[in-house]
């Protein structure tokens with residue numbers, strides 16, 4: 142995520158969201174979600190996650206209830222929509 | 231980060247590009263559409279077209295929701311934003327999308343309470359913190375984003391937040407692909423399927439493209455190696471006369487999608503009979519509205535919206551570019567009347583629109599070389 146993330150964010154800093162945004166660039170509805178690593182599981186179907194550049198955020202994991210610490214999730218607008226599955230890859 | 235770095239490995243990228251060059255049939259022209267704006271962006275960002283033989287042509291599809299949103303919907307949303315009791319919230323990209331009387335950012339400069347959010351859940355939080363105001367979330371996006379809106383509405387209902395509502399512009403990817411396949415000037419040989427939309431809907435729903443239209447589909451990730459591998463898989467299918475749905479991005483895309491997310495979508499949304507797409511016109515069953523059970527949180531019910539219809543200037547050729555009939559720079563307005571600073575047509579609006587992506591990454595290179 143390092144090079145591309147920098148390139149994208151320097152191009153459009155206004156799009157990088159509020160303090161807790163994890164998006165490297167356009168935060169809208171484009172089809173690209175952000176890969177993050179789960180650091181902690183919290184109550185209320187939330188998880189503390191970190192992206193490739195070390196930014197942290199709380200995200201909703203209602204749609205990936207199987208998520209565990211160390212998993213890689215794809216997060217889209219504050220909600221995890223997929224968990225990376227090594228066996229399928 | 232694992233699963234990112236290895237898909238940018240220059241040696242593997244080179245090897246895959248070499249293999250593509252080896253397997254292509256020299257006297258054949260391959261037209262491949264990447265449906266999703268995220269792929270368009272990656273293709274330009276990593277200069278992938280330059281790694282491909284000349285007879286592989288990448289055509290950019292309709293997968294940028296900001297771009298396909300008709301200006302009239304923007305005007306309807308901004309009519310709500312202008313109300314004094316309203317806090318209007320939207321994603322960052324929407325802030326720069328022009329309606330006839332300006333963008334949300336310009337409305338804010340004129341005194342409207344317009345705020346950018348990263349997630350609809352933040353908009354809901356804003357509503358609980360401001361009980362005397364009406365918080366409206368301008369929802370936009372394909373099946374990638376719709377689950378977060380659905381989750382937010384489910385929470386709004388269970389928490390009984392009555393000063394929150396959603397102005398829903400969610401659209402569906404499959405009807406748009408079908409519209410492109412049905413258009414008489416369609417000349418696409420195969421599709422790179424959207425990656426993250428498919429984490430939600432799965433790979434299975436694309437089967438009609440192979441079965442009914444005889445076109446191969448490969449669901450792809452976003453890194454350079456992902457895209458090259460997907461192109462290689464498509465070329466092999468085309469050479470062998472196969473038309474199947476293959477899943478290059480199986481590490482995150484399950485064949486049947488994300489069940490909890492699909493359940494939430496079905497609970498909250500119903501399909502609209504038809505919806506207008508900027509550049510493509512009206513497409514039946516192509517967008518979502520809130521179910522009647524959620525009418526209390528539907529901004530279109532809560533506030534009367536004018537229902538504005540605005541047509542793009544005649545000279546704008548967005549429809550042809552969206553369908554892959556015309557490359558962006560062949561539109562008469564490209565780079566002259568229509569630029570990312572002053573977008574005339576839909577595809578200049580967001581960084582993922584085909585024209586804007588082309589403008590940033592190719593036009594800039596060309597002018598630098600002049």
Ligand code: SF4
Nearest residue numbers: 546548561568575585
């Ligand atoms: S250059 Fe502008 S008007 Fe022409 S197709 Fe692209 S977005 Fe549309």
